[in-house]
Amino acid sequence: MDRDMYLRAGMPALAVLAAISLAAPALSQTSTAIPAKAYGPVWTGFYVGAAFGGGALVNKMNTSAGGASLGLDGLGSSGVLGSIYGGVDYQVLPKAIIGALAEATLSGFQSSATAQVPGAGATATTTAGLGWSVLGRAGFLANPSTLLYLVGGYTGQNISTSGTAVAGGAVASFSRNDTVHGWTVGPGFETMLTGGWSAKLEYRYSQFGTTTPSGTAINITPSTQAIRAGLSYKFGGLAAPSYDEQATAYRPEKTNWTGVYGGVAGGGGVAVNNVSTAFGGASTSITGAGQGLLGSVFAGADYQFAPQALVGVMGDFTWAGLQSTASLTAGGGNATIAAQANRAWSVMARLGYLPTPSTLLYAAGGYAGQNITSTATAFAGGASAFASQDNTFHGWTVGPGVETVVTGGWTTRLEYRYSQFQQQQILSGVGIQPETHTVRAGLAYKFGIGAPSPSIASE
Known part of the structure; x- marks a missing residue:
């Protein structure tokens, strides 16, 4: 599935959050003078914050000269x-x-x-440095302390491109800085901690316009997928609305998270494949990247051993379409190589902290497996050739998540995963080390959720 289809289809993560929002009951707008402290946190006001995270850059590149053309979808890191x-x-x-x-x-x-070949070599590098965004967001309060939201708007990015070629003792190089403009969109969870402090987890997909470094015939269309974990401080300062529904005092109910659960999730991500080849005196090193959608089923069990802490285990199976391609057309023939991360599975432990009884901040990590299907197709002089190979990679996965109770035993979650797998020879002289960045929004049913156990309630 190419990136255009990825964008048209939209992210299942957004659909899950939107469905939850639409299911919320309609509430009256009648105002009464109610102190803010009577019904929980007030979200109206100004805030500042800082965030840290990670992600992937994907560059779709194409160039042509004479009757030859080369397309890469894409190069990434x-x-x-x-x-x-x-x-x-x-x-x-x-x-x-x-x-x-x-x-x-x-x-x-x-x-x-x-x-590199005997007597010659070339290197090209693209770096995404400083970026900026102006965004709007709209959110639904799953409970008075936890906000599920969508964010989107304008984004800009500085892109540095450089290259060097050496042949026969001669050296040629170029370096250029460009500013690209585009749009960004994604889901997020934010939960109040204490006072005016809040924590958030937010995923963003950003798509930028095409740039062509001067002096080259190379067209580059960058995009990024990134996760941010942030800490904010809200100052207040605007007149906060109040409502009849909030007239009763807000008393968070203690919830017992101990129990088993099952669920489904949808999302998207990037597969980054570090590929190296060596044949005789020639060698190449390239970082390919492919984007796409994913869907998964998961199950697990949690044990709440303290009022604000739990441990658990979970496993999942994921179907994905994270594909990267390279195509070459020259001399009346063409060739295409593709690598698709299509199935994945994991067994993980998780450790969580409950800032409120109904919202969980957690970190998960453990074993991950990944299947990659590689295909190659060539046409020349009326003849054709095709090859396909499946390889299984083993590695580890880790990432943060937020989960909140919606109603009864139903919970919704937003989770990011970084997975890295071992390097493996897929063909003679061809090695690959895959890694993935994925985000998934899930809906789960926990069979044991409800009133706290006596040991938790008594604390």
Whole structure:
């Protein structure tokens, strides 16, 4: 599935959050003078914060000269990022928030490709550095302390491109900085901690316009997928609305998270494949990247051993379409190579903290497996050739998540995963080390959730 289909289909993560929002009951807008402390946190006001995270850069590249053309979808890399942001929210309904924010982000996403033959070599590098965004967001309060939201708007990014070629003792190089503009969108969870402090987990897909470095015939269309975990402080400062429904005092009910659960999730992500080849005196190194959708089923069990802490285990199976391709057309023939991460599975432990009785912040990690199908097709002079191979990779996965109780035993979650797998020879002289960045929004039913156990309730 190519990226255009990925965008048209939209992210299942957004659909899950939107479905939860639409299912919320309609609430009255009649105002009464009710102290904020009587019904829980007030979300109206200004805030500032900082976030840290990671993700992947994917560059779709194509070039042509004479009768030859080369297309790569895409070149990519993994990296980390840090950002600062500020914004304002307004609680328009008892369970609805709208707001606006701006942020600046510094990232370290860099993709590269190298090739060497006896007496010659070439290297090309693309780096995403400083970025900025102006965004709107709209959210639904799953409970007075936890906000599920969608965010989107304008984004800009500085892209640095450089390259060097050496042949016969001669050296040629280029370096260029470009600013690309585009849009960004994604889901997020935010939960109040204490006082004016809140924590959030937010995923973003960003798509930028095409740039062509001067002096080259290379067209580059970048996109990024990134996760941010942030800490914010809300100052207040706007007149907060109050409602009849909030007249009764807000008393968070203790919830027992101990029990088994099962669920489904949907989302998307990036597969980054570090590929190296060596044949005789020639070698190449390239970081390929493919984007796509995923769907998964999962199950697990949790044990709440303290009022604000739990441990658990879980496993999942995922179907994905994270595919990267490279195509070459020349001299009346063409060839295409594709690698698709299509199935994955994991067994993990998780450790969680409950800032409120109904919202869980957690970290999960453990074993992960991945199947990759590689295909190659060539046409020349009326003849054709095709090859396909499946390889299974083993490795580890880790990531943060947020889960909140919706109603009864139903919970919703947003979870990011970074997975890295071992390097493996898939063909003679061809090695690959895959890694993936994925986000998934899930809906689960916990069979044991309910009133706290006597040991928890008594604490």
